[in-house]
Amino acid sequence: MEDNTMYYRFQTLDIINKKYMKKIVFLTGAGMSVESGFKTFRGNDGLWENYPVEQVASHEGWEANPTLVNNFYNMLRKKLYAAEPNDGHRIIKQLEQAYNVTVITQNVDNLHEKAGSKHVIHLHGELSKVCSSKDPYDSRYIKELPPDHCEVAPGTLAGDGSLLRPFIVFFGEAVPMIEPAAEEAMQADIFVIIGTSLNVYPAAGLVRYTRPGTPIYLIDPDDVPADRNVTHIRKGASEGMKELISRL
Numbered sequence: 001m002e003d004n005t006m007y008y009r010f011q012t013l014d015i016i017n018k019k020y021m022k023k024i025v026f027l028t029g030a031g032m033s034v035e036s037g038f039k040t041f042r043g044n045d046g047l048w049e050n051y052p053v054e055q056v057a058s059h060e061g062w063e064a065n066p067t068l069v070n071n072f073y074n075m076l077r078k079k080l081y082a083a084e085p086n087d088g089h090r091i092i093k094q095l096e097q098a099y100n101v102t103v104i105t106q107n108v109d110n111l112h113e114k115a116g117s118k119h120v121i122h123l124h125g126e127l128s129k130v131c132s133s134k135d136p137y138d139s140r141y142i143k144e145l146p147p148d149h150c151e152v153a154p155g156t157l158a159g160d161g162s163l164l165r166p167f168i169v170f171f172g173e174a175v176p177m178i179e180p181a182a183e184e185a186m187q188a189d190i191f192v193i194i195g196t197s198l199n200v201y202p203a204a205g206l207v208r209y210t211r212p213g214t215p216i217y218l219i220d221p222d223d224v225p226a227d228r229n230v231t232h233i234r235k236g237a238s239e240g241m242k243e244l245i246s247r248l
Helices: 002-020 030-036 059-064 066-082 087-097 111-115 178-187 203-209 237-247
Strands: 023-028 100-105 120-122 125-132 164-168 190-194 216-219 231-233
Touching: 023 178, 023 203, 030 087, 030 111, 030 237, 059 066, 066 125, 066 164, 087 100, 087 111, 087 237, 100 178, 120 178, 178 203, 190 237, 216 237, 231 237
Parallel strands: 023 100, 023 190, 100 120, 190 216, 216 231
Antiparallel strands: 125 164
8 A cells, every 4th residue: 555655646746747847849750760761751752662652642542452552551561660769769758857748740650659758649640550441540440560460461351341451641631630739739838840841731830839939949951941930950850859958
């Protein structure tokens, strides 16, 4: 009984501490994972891992050839499980010691989770998971594939009898997690954008939900169109996060 009392006391203290911590919200894109060797579609050439994006990342592509789409994500999943978080991912995790941290990511990888981040919102789905093609967000049929059984065989069915498909938001589909992401952006004391062109909506619009006067940092080595009130750190994810730490 004494141990339980002590556990709940520390748990309560943790909740109280988080209440008074400043809240940092990160919005991460493809540039966050490039140092880990994992490529996410950016739209520059219309290709993703040398496949036309409309074939492998659209609802029309899925309807036309589900076997091709599943085989593509089987291949991508193997690459993901071989990838490791970079210093940028790890520094974001370390910030949880001093800040209340939320990560909103456009990426479908799980590298933030691998680094230990506790609160991650995936806008575009999760590559490590599969779901029903009839209702992708029916939680009864969403399941995570382990590294040693990460392939979906052609014709595999979900529990509702529909084809099992990647738990990915295809181009043209709704983004159900945008509302929770917007709520997090509204609560941010500091908003940090890493490795995204700010061209993909609705994710690019999240910065507009921040409160007036909220410090906004953009970490990207490239020129990115952004409001003049944004502090642009022209570095990659890892080096950019190290500089951000020195500025906070």
